[in-house]
Amino acid sequence: MARKSLTKPRKMASQKRSRATVDALVEATARILVKEGFDKASTNRIAEAAGVSVGSLYQYFPTKESLVAAVIERHQQEIMQTVRGELTGILAQPVEQAIRMLVTVAIKAHRVDPKLHRVVAEQIPRVGELEKLATFNRENYTLFMAYLAQHRDELRVEDLELASFVCVTTIEALTHNAVLHHSKMMSDEKMRALVDEASRLIIGYLKG
Amino acid sequence: MARKSLTKPRKMASQKRSRATVDALVEATARILVKEGFDKASTNRIAEAAGVSVGSLYQYFPTKESLVAAVIERHQQEIMQTVRGELTGILAQPVEQAIRMLVTVAIKAHRVDPKLHRVVAEQIPRVGELEKLATFNRENYTLFMAYLAQHRDELRVEDLELASFVCVTTIEALTHNAVLHHSKMMSDEKMRALVDEASRLIIGYLKG
DNA sequence: ATGAAAAGCGAATCATCGCTCATATTCTGT
DNA sequence: ACAGAATATGAGCGATGATTCGCTTTTCAT
The missing domain is CATH 1.10.10.60 (Homeodomain-like)
Structure with missing residues (x-):
């Protein structure tokens, strides 16, 4: 051929x-x-x-672009593997536990090759093929919405889609910034504190 | 000369x-x-x-870099002008009002040339001189912490710095994503809903 | 063992682009 | 009106870097 x-x-x-x-x-x-x-x-x-x-x-x-895309895709796969491994256990948990575990796993995910994650986030221009690369995966969004639907009666949310957007965006941003921009301030004590705060933030929002 | x-x-x-x-x-x-x-x-x-x-x-x-830097700086100035104009009024408000106004003004800020904002955020690689460009301004962070300090007795926060980090990061991420990635879904009703949700999120966090 | 397909090689091509410089035009003070 | 300073011009230099192509080497099936 x-x-x-x-x-x-x-x-x-x-x-x-x-x-x-x-x-x-x-x-x-x-x-x-x-x-x-x-x-x-x-x-x-x-x-x-x-x-x-x-x-x-x-x-x-x-093209060079496709090679870079392959790197990004591989990195996202590695992250999703980390996340998916814990996710099934999380989804069975009650809200308080689930959120806390979710925040924890989000931090863990950002610690999979954080240097590369930072380069991907800050140095690679999203142009051409790379343009459609979502910053945070749509999969997380969908899964989280499904969880909310299951626990709807315990929660004070009307618009599930909006609530998912709020929660996923918030958790992503907090863990992303904490790991990639404040890693020194965030060694051990502080990181536990962050998990506390972020969990309180989200749980308070969901349970009214 | x-x-x-x-x-x-x-x-x-x-x-x-x-x-x-x-x-x-x-x-x-x-x-x-x-x-x-x-x-x-x-x-x-x-x-x-x-x-x-x-x-x-x-x-x-x-250099070309310095020209791009000038564009970014001008854009940030325009945004900060919008924000500063409303900020003095906001800081005098009680917590509930202040947060809501803050979210509103954050959306407004992201609507100053959102197309350019998106290019700056997603297409321009932070390399060389541009590397030190903070995604969200340190000024916001400091001002917000000062506000928290003033209202400390009304609030359920111990670590002001951490709380500022959480609030500023969250508001920035929510408004950024809403304006730049969901602008169609976010026309009129939804946008008011977002302000409600974001405000509830932050206020619940701050007031316990 | 052997021929064809798969994989590998890397000097060379080709286009782009940041940037300079010798020259031309406009402004400003006197 | 004139000189010198400030500003503007744009062809072209030099470097870089993505991509190609003719060729060699390795693998595989028979």
């Missing part, structure tokens, strides 16, 4: 060597992004760091 | 023609950023849109 001018999307890796190459590229991109910053992350430099040639890079990623 | 090889920082504009040029450049940059996006905003294109030559651009802005 010869590919003549397949300029748009490159083909999948099928042999295991090539899968290793793809992994190395994504890994190297993440490393360069963190250590050198977005504007130093040229495709040639990335290929070199990955120990492969630029040509190989373009075998699997049609 | 001849300038021989003043490569680093360019001189100030003193005559009114040059001040007009500077204004046109900043204005054109903002326009291009909004209409074409960050990656299309080359210095040549900006100069053309401003109706001046690239050379003139570099008379006043040593």
Whole structure:
């Protein structure tokens, strides 16, 4: 199957060597992004760091943008894996416990490679393909709304959608800022205090 | 005062023609950023849109970065002008009123050129000089903490700094997301509902 | 073992863009 | 009216960096 001018999307890796190459590229991109910053992350430099040639890079990623997108996607997958692992347990909990655990897991999620998270949030311009990347995942939003629906009678909320928006946005912002911009102030005591405060904030809101 | 090889920082504009040029450049940059996006905003294109030559651009802005910084600074000034105007009145209000007015003014602030606000928040990489640009102004944070201190006896907060962090971060995130990502859902009724919810959230938190 | 497909290579191409500089025009004080 | 300072011009330099392509090496199925 010869590919003549397949300029748009490159083909999948099928042999295991090539899968290793793809992994190395994504890994190297993440490393360069963190250590050198977005504007130093040229495709040639990335290929070199990955120990492969630029040509190989373009075998699997049609554009630099798509490579960066792959890094972001992988990072989001890792975060969602962390979250999903705890989520089933959380959803069975009563409101007070659930919210507190949710805040805790949100902090945990932001501590999965926080350096990369910061680069993604602050240095990578959302242009072109990256434009549609949601800052916080829609999945969280939907799941949270489902939980609210289940506990509706215990709660003082009329508009579930609005309440979900408020809660998810708030938890995301608080944990994001705490972990990524105040990590020194937030070592141990303070972080527990933050969990307390954030939980009180949300629970107070939900239970009136 | 001849300038021989003043490569680093360019001189100030003193005559009114040059001040007009500077204004046109900043204005054109903002326009291009909004209409074409960050990656299309080359210095040549900006100069053309401003109706001046690239050379003139570099008379006043040593780097492209500094020009973008000027745009951001101007935008932040405009926002802070809006906020400061209402702020003195707000600080005299009792807590319930004050918070509600604060949320309202935060929305208003985000409605000052929201398109530009979005480009600044999402498309411009915080690299180099732009790195130190705070997402939300430190000024808000300080002022809010002062207000909390004044009303400390009415409130159920021990750590003023933490409480300020929580409130300012939350209000900023809610209004930012509402205005910039849900503007259609947020036309008239919904927006009033959001003010209600956000106010209830914060007031409940502060007053226990 | 062998031929074809898959994977890898990297020098070279090509376009973009930030920025400079030699020159031209306009302003301002006298 | 004139000189010098301030301002404006824009072709082009130089660097960077994304992407390509002709070729080699490795893998796999038979």
